[in-house]
Structure formats: C-alpha cells, structure tokens
Amino acid sequence: MPKRVDHEERRAQIAEALVRVAGRRGLHAVGMRDVAAEAGVSLRLVQYYFQTKENLLFYGLQHLTERFTARVGARLAAAGPDPGPRATIEALLLASLPTDEEGRTFHLLYSSYSILSVTDEALAAQPFIDNPNAAEDAVTGLIARAQEAGAADRGVDARTEAISLLAMTATMGTSILVGQREPESAIGVLRHHLDRIFTGQERDGGGGADEESSGPRGGGAGAR
Amino acid sequence: MPKRVDHEERRAQIAEALVRVAGRRGLHAVGMRDVAAEAGVSLRLVQYYFQTKENLLFYGLQHLTERFTARVGARLAAAGPDPGPRATIEALLLASLPTDEEGRTFHLLYSSYSILSVTDEALAAQPFIDNPNAAEDAVTGLIARAQEAGAADRGVDARTEAISLLAMTATMGTSILVGQREPESAIGVLRHHLDRIFTGQERDGGGGADEESSGPRGGGAGAR
DNA sequence: ATGCATTTGGTACGGCGGTACCATGAAGAG
DNA sequence: CTCTTCATGGTACCGCCGTACCAAATGCAT
Numbered sequence: 001m002p003k004r005v006d007h008e009e010r011r012a013q014i015a016e017a018l019v020r021v022a023g024r025r026g027l028h029a030v031g032m033r034d035v036a037a038e039a040g041v042s043l044r045l046v047q048y049y050f051q052t053k054e055n056l057l058f059y060g061l062q063h064l065t066e067r068f069t070a071r072v073g074a075r076l077a078a079a080g081p082d083p084g085p086r087a088t089i090e091a092l093l094l095a096s097l098p099t100d101e102e103g104r105t106f107h108l109l110y111s112s113y114s115i116l117s118v119t120d121e122a123l124a125a126q127p128f129i130d131n132p133n134a135a136e137d138a139v140t141g142l143i144a145r146a147q148e149a150g151a152a153d154r155g156v157d158a159r160t161e162a163i164s165l166l167a168m169t170a171t172m173g174t175s176i177l178v179g180q181r182e183p184e185s186a187i188g189v190l191r192h193h194l195d196r197i198f199t200g201q202e203r204d205g206g207g208g209a210d211e212e213s214s215g216p217r218g219g220g221a222g223a224r
Numbered sequence: 225m226p227k228r229v230d231h232e233e234r235r236a237q238i239a240e241a242l243v244r245v246a247g248r249r250g251l252h253a254v255g256m257r258d259v260a261a262e263a264g265v266s267l268r269l270v271q272y273y274f275q276t277k278e279n280l281l282f283y284g285l286q287h288l289t290e291r292f293t294a295r296v297g298a299r300l301a302a303a304g305p306d307p308g309p310r311a312t313i314e315a316l317l318l319a320s321l322p323t324d325e326e327g328r329t330f331h332l333l334y335s336s337y338s339i340l341s342v343t344d345e346a347l348a349a350q351p352f353i354d355n356p357n358a359a360e361d362a363v364t365g366l367i368a369r370a371q372e373a374g375a376a377d378r379g380v381d382a383r384t385e386a387i388s389l390l391a392m393t394a395t396m397g398t399s400i401l402v403g404q405r406e407p408e409s410a411i412g413v414l415r416h417h418l419d420r421i422f423t424g425q426e427r428d429g430g431g432g433a434d435e436e437s438s439g440p441r442g443g444g445a446g447a448r
Numbered sequence: 449a450t451g452c453a454t455t456t457g458g459t460a461c462g463g464c465g466g467t468a469c470c471a472t473g474a475a476g477a478g
Numbered sequence: 479c480t481c482t483t484c485a486t487g488g489t490a491c492c493g494c495c496g497t498a499c500c501a502a503a504t505g506c507a508t
Contacts, residue, residue: 003475005485026343028252031465042487043466053466108342115335118401119250132404160416164392167399167413171391177342180356189391192384227505229455255495266457267496277496 011049014039015063018056023105027112032056054122061113061128068106071095085146086198089139093169093190098176099183107173136162143197152198161197165190235273238263239287242280247329251336256280278346285337285352292330295319309366309375310422316363317393317414322400323407331397360386367421376422385421389414 017039022030032053036043050056075091076083083091098104117123139162146152172186241263246254256277260267274280299315300307307315322328341347363386370376396410 111339163413167392167395168388170395189387
C-alpha cells in the first residue's frame with residue numbers, strides 16, 4: 001500500500017483548509033473543490049476522507065471548536081498562572097471578539113453555523129449546541145466563586161450576568177465584523193460591566209493595561 | 225396593454241413571498257423558483273420585476289426593515305399613548321425577540337443578512353447597516369432623557385447601556401431561535417437590566433437614588 | 449381595426465456543485 | 479515475486495439555479 005497515512009491528521013488538514021476558505025469567502029460560498037484547492041489536494045481526496053459535504057461541514061465545526069478552545073487556553077496562559085475569576089472571564093470574552101484574523105474567522109464561522117442550524121436540523125442535532133451552555137455555566141461558576149471570595153458584588157445574580165456578558169460579546173463581535181463598531185468600543189463596554197460586577201479587590205497587578213471607564217463608540221462620529 | 229399594474233405593489237408581494245420561504249428554509253436555500261412558487265407567479269415574473277437575484281435580495285431586506293419598523297410601531301401603540309422611555313425601550317427590545325412566528329422570521333433573516341454582508345460587499349454597501357446605529361442612538365437618547373427626568377440612574381452611561389441592551393437582545397434572540405433558551409429567560413434578563421438602569425422614581429425623586437451618583441452627566445456625552 | 453408597448457408564460461442554455469465510477473501507483477503480506 | 483489492500487487521481491454524470499430568449503395575450507392610442 002502507499003505510505004500508510006494518519007486519517008485524523010489528514011482530516012484536520014483538510015478541515016483547516018475549509019476554515020480558511022470559509023473565513024474568506026463565507027461558509028455559504030465554499031465548495032468541495034475550493035476546499036481541495038486550498039488544501040492542495042485533489043477533489044477525490046476530500047471525498048475519500050469525508051464522504052459527503054455534510055460530513056465535511058460537521059467535522060469543520062468540530063475542528064473549529066477545538067481550535068477556539070486552544071485559543072482561549074492560550075490567552076488564559078498568557079494571563080499568568082492561576083488567573084482570578086475576572087481575568088479568566090475577560091480572557092474568554094476577549095478571545096471571542098474578532099480582534100485579529102483568527103478571531104474574525106472564528107466569529108464569522110460560528111455565527112454562520114448557528115444561523116444554519118436554525119433551518120438545518122442535521123446541524124442542530126450536532127452537539128455543538130452544548131458549547132454555549134458550557135460557557136455560560138463556566139462564567140456563572142466563576143462569578144459565583146468571586147462572590148463567595150468577596151471579589152464580586154453579592155447583589156448581582158451570577159447566571160444573569162454570565163448570560164449578559166456572553167450575549168453582549170457575541171453581538172458586538174458581529175458588529176465589529178460588519179465594520180459597525182471598533183474593537184476598542186466593544187472591549188470598553190465589556191470592561192465596564194466587569195467593573196460593575198467585580199469589586200475592585202483582586203489581583204491583576206501592574207499589567208500596565210490602559211483603562212478607560214466607558215468609551216463606547218470608538219472612533220466617535222467619524223466616517224460614513 | 226394588459227392591465228397596467230402597480231410595480232411597487234407587485235414587488236412587495238413577491239418580496240413577501242421571499243421573506244416567507246426564506247423564513248422557513250433559510251435564506252441560503254431560497255431560489256428564484258421557490259419565491260415564484262410561493263408568490264403564486266411564474267419564474268419569469270420574478271425576473272421581470274427584479275432583474276437579478278441580487279436585486280431581489282436587496283429589496284427583500286428593505287421590505288423586511290419596513291415590516292419590522294411597523295411591528296415596533298404597533299407594539300409601541302399597544303403600550304398606550306405616550307409611553308415613557310422605559311416602556312418604549314422595552315417595546316423595541318421585545319419586538320426584536322423571536323417570540324412569535326413573525327419575530328422568528330425577522331430575527332433569522334436579519335441575522336442571515338448580517339452574516340452575508342460580512343463577505344458580500346454588495347450587501348455591506350446597502351444602507352441597512354445604518355439601522356443598528358439608529359436604534360442605538362434612539363435608545364441612548366431615551367435613557368439620557370430618563371436620566372434628566374430623574375427616572376434613570378444618573379450614574380450609568382447612556383450609550384454604553386444602550387449598546388448593551390441591544391447587543392444582549394440580539395444574541396439571546398438567536399439563542400431562542402436555536403432552542404437553547406426560552407423567551408421568558410431572555411425577557412427576564414432584559415427586564416433585570418432595565419430595572420438596574422431605570423429607577424422606580426420619576427422626576428424629582430425625594431429619597432433620591434441610593435448609591436453613588438456622580439456628577440450630572442449630560443445627555444450622551446461620551447468621554448474620550 | 450391597426451399598431452405598439454406592457455405584461456406574462458414557457459422554455460432553453462450555460463455553468464457549477466456534489467457525487468459516483470474507473471483506474472493506477474505504492475507498499476506490506478505470503 | 480506476486481497479490482492484496484490502501485491511497486490517490488482524473489473525470490463523467492446528474493441535477494439545480496440564475497439568466498436569457500422567444501412568444502403570446504392584452505389594452506390603450508391612433
């Protein structure tokens with residue numbers, strides 16, 4: 001036989017190509033031939049490893065999730081060892097914003113898959129629907145822990161705030177994507193709410209990050 | 225000539241069909257033949273009134289906007305004559321949630337168009353991008369007015385809260401669409417934030433708002 | 449009535465996209 | 479060495495979709 005190949009690795013490579021081309025031209029516009037060309041393989045190969053386009057899309061979503069998880073992990077690691085609840089939440093939220101090319105792709109494709117799943121029950125049945133729930137639970141737990149430690153306002157409802165933070169992040173991400181809002185504006189809004197939820201007492205030593213209290217609408221009245 | 229027909233009316237009828245079928249099968253899956261069948265006309269007719277599919281989609285978006293505006297207006301009217309800022313905002317937000325079939329269609333299609341506009345510059349150039357900005361300005365103004373009247377906490381930044389409310393509404397709408405969240409949950413979160421922003425009192429609060437109330441903050445004066 | 453512009457219908461064409469089929473090269477097993 | 483099995487390539491088929499073309503019915507002006 002020819003050089004025995006690791007199928008999983010091959011699939012990942014092709015899925016990567018799918019993510020790239022879909023991030024550029026949009027998920028709706030991507031075809032199997034595009035993916036094959038982007039991956040530098042023949043159309044037949046894509047068929048060989050994923051029998052159908054549906055399978056390819058499923059795998060692409062799963063791959064996307066893994067990559068995003070890694071992205072959040074990297075941001076967390078960059079926030080130092082054992083970051084507090086606030087830093088953890090902030091890392092998660094900021095990693096979800098399309099502030100760089102990778103984030104742009106993530107947000108665009110996640111949103112695309114979400115919208116598709118509304119009218120495509122095969123996609124809706126995919127277990128990626130649990131992901132938002134997991135994030136919500138995680139943030140809720142982090143806020144609750146901070147409350148118990150006295151680092152967060154005990155007067156707020158942890159789950160409500162978790163839902164709110166994640167929801168705001170998602171929509172503002174789309175706003176950034178369509179060019180309606182600047183990333184700094186979105187970050188400002190999120191930090192504002194984090195400041196509201198978390199009382200000042202917490203680590204987050206001299207990172208030297210600039211802080212602005214509330215500066216929505218980054219550029220101001222500009223263009224258009 | 226054959227019975228002189230009102231082109232605008234015809235276009236609206238066909239656009240209505242587009243909205244219906246797209247609301248069912250998804251915007252990505254709709255074809256000109258589907259629209260024609262749904263409208264009960266021939267494919268040629270759709271071509272006649274909209275030369276290209278692109279035109280049809282543009283018109284469909286515009287039509288959608290008009291219908292949504294009417295929906296909000298109806299909700300406002302149902303809220304009684306001269307509703308206060310909070311009732312106005314609440315009507316706008318709740319009208320945006322997919323709590324009924326009409327709302328479901330609105331939210332699904334708006335989201336679809338938004339995502340499409342990220343990778344389709346022809347759509348992005350369409351003036352529907354101004355709509356979110358208009359809503360943001362409107363809500364900001366309403367909050368600021370309430371603040372001046374003493375009906376809203378002067379300690380919050382009007383624009384930041386407006387952005388937050390609208391952003392939360394949009395994402396939670398999608399969550400409802402995919403079956404992840406119940407409408408009551410979304411409404412509860414929104415009401416929670418409205419309660420936070422709007423004090424129970426109206427103008428000339430005797431006891432005044434408790435907690436920090438920094439200096440007077442003019443209407444929507446953004447820092448920065 | 450004649451004619452002409454408007455409205456509508458049916459259908460064909462070109463292209464593209466997903467899937468299926470056939471073929472071939474490359475190793476490991478015997 | 480041969481045979482089998484995996485991996486890969488090329489290509490053809492079928493269907494759908496947007497668009498274009500041909501043609502007919504219709505009603506107002508002359």
